[in-house]
Amino acid sequence: MLTIYSDDHRLHHGAAELYRGRLVPCFEMPARADQVLDRVRSAELGPIVAPDRFDRAALTRVHTDDFVAFLESAWDEWAALGETGDALPYVWPAVDLRQDVPPDHIDGKLGFYSIDAAVPITAGTWAAVRSSADCALTGARHIAGGATSAFALCRPPGHHAGARAMAGFCYLNNAAIAAQYLRDQGHARVAILDVDYHHGNGTQSIFYERGDVFFASLHGDPKVEYPFFLGHADERGSGEGLGANRNFPLPWGTTGAEYLAALDLALADIAAFAPDSVVVSLGVDTFVEDPISHFKLVGADFTTMGQRIATLGKPTLFVLEGGYAVADIGGNVAAVLTGFSGA
Numbered sequence: 001m002l003t004i005y006s007d008d009h010r011l012h013h014g015a016a017e018l019y020r021g022r023l024v025p026c027f028e029m030p031a032r033a034d035q036v037l038d039r040v041r042s043a044e045l046g047p048i049v050a051p052d053r054f055d056r057a058a059l060t061r062v063h064t065d066d067f068v069a070f071l072e073s074a075w076d077e078w079a080a081l082g083e084t085g086d087a088l089p090y091v092w093p094a095v096d097l098r099q100d101v102p103p104d105h106i107d108g109k110l111g112f113y114s115i116d117a118a119v120p121i122t123a124g125t126w127a128a129v130r131s132s133a134d135c136a137l138t139g140a141r142h143i144a145g146g147a148t149s150a151f152a153l154c155r156p157p158g159h160h161a162g163a164r165a166m167a168g169f170c171y172l173n174n175a176a177i178a179a180q181y182l183r184d185q186g187h188a189r190v191a192i193l194d195v196d197y198h199h200g201n202g203t204q205s206i207f208y209e210r211g212d213v214f215f216a217s218l219h220g221d222p223k224v225e226y227p228f229f230l231g232h233a234d235e236r237g238s239g240e241g242l243g244a245n246r247n248f249p250l251p252w253g254t255t256g257a258e259y260l261a262a263l264d265l266a267l268a269d270i271a272a273f274a275p276d277s278v279v280v281s282l283g284v285d286t287f288v289e290d291p292i293s294h295f296k297l298v299g300a301d302f303t304t305m306g307q308r309i310a311t312l313g314k315p316t317l318f319v320l321e322g323g324y325a326v327a328d329i330g331g332n333v334a335a336v337l338t339g340f341s342g343a
């Protein structure tokens with residue numbers, strides 16, 4: 001299996017995030033990708049290559065033009081205020097406020113184009129974000145070219161980012177961009193399987209009204225878990241997308257066996273959809289020792305996960321999402337990938 005990776009991810013390193021009323025060091029840090037690269041290399045999964053550069057147009061297939069323009073210029077507008085620390089949003093067009101008048105000031109734009117405050121923008125953020133999307137697109141290009149699998153070692157992650165919003169450590173939705181690329185390259189039906197601990201709200205929203213991209217997600221129940229306001233079982237898609245969205249919210253304490261039982265249901269839905277290819281939003285924050293999550297998967301469960309995904313028998317692009325037990329993230333990702341490859 002080919003891995004696509006760039007050192008550019010190091011250009012993005014947020015200083016702090018708000019966690020239970022305190023500013024704490026960002027959980028989403030460069031060491032995560034370094035760990036994954038290290039373990040993918042020692043697992044001898046296959047060649048590790050740099051991403052190709054794709055046109056901006058590949059991004060605006062799923063994101064709005066104004067949102068991409070915001071990401072491109074946000075740091076410069078922030079720095080023009082004389083600020084040198086991270087840009088962070090602090091006010092949002094939530095209940096009773098207008099969504100139809102984009103603000104001109106960067107403070108307003110940061111809120112208009114986000115869902116939460118877990119999205120620091122630094123001087124190097126855009127370069128890293130763009131490169132992360134290029135990793136996903138390069139993986140998708142290999143799949144479109146006939147490869148049976150690829151691993152896009154993306155950082156920053158993407159699945160919380162919507163068409164017009166960054167959120168939860170995510171800026172561009174790498175998995176959605178890759179899925180759309182596969183559609184544009186002639187794959188008539190694409191399925192996205194999101195196994196990150198958190199609901200992939202951005203991916204769901206982007207494809208919610210479409211019948212050509214199936215979205216299935218297993219995640220911590222949004223009644224008790226971020227992102228809280230999407231990811232319930234009754235969200236089945238709408239319009240032409242009705243039936244092409246499937247959520248499996250699971251309680252805190254979910255074990256590997258319970259998780260794998262739900263995974264089988266998601267895989268059955270995907271098999272019934274009969275996709276030409278599958279994009280897996282691969283987060284390993286379902287791990288028992290993850291510092292911000294509450295599932296109980298262990299190493300062997302990740303191997304089984306990879307094996308079960310392989311039973312679909314479809315060309316599969318794995319796209320890295322979350323996982324914050326830094327010492328274990330690489331081993332757990334490698335377990336999924338080797339499980340898939342060996343199956």
Ligand code: FKS
Nearest residue numbers: 018019118157168169198321322
């Ligand atoms: C605690 C409150 C904010 C945000 C959790 C974000 C999870 C991100 C992720 C991704 F894959 F996108 F990286 N919590 N500071 O793991 O889903």
Ligand code: ZN
Nearest residue numbers: 196197198322
């Ligand atoms: Zn997550």
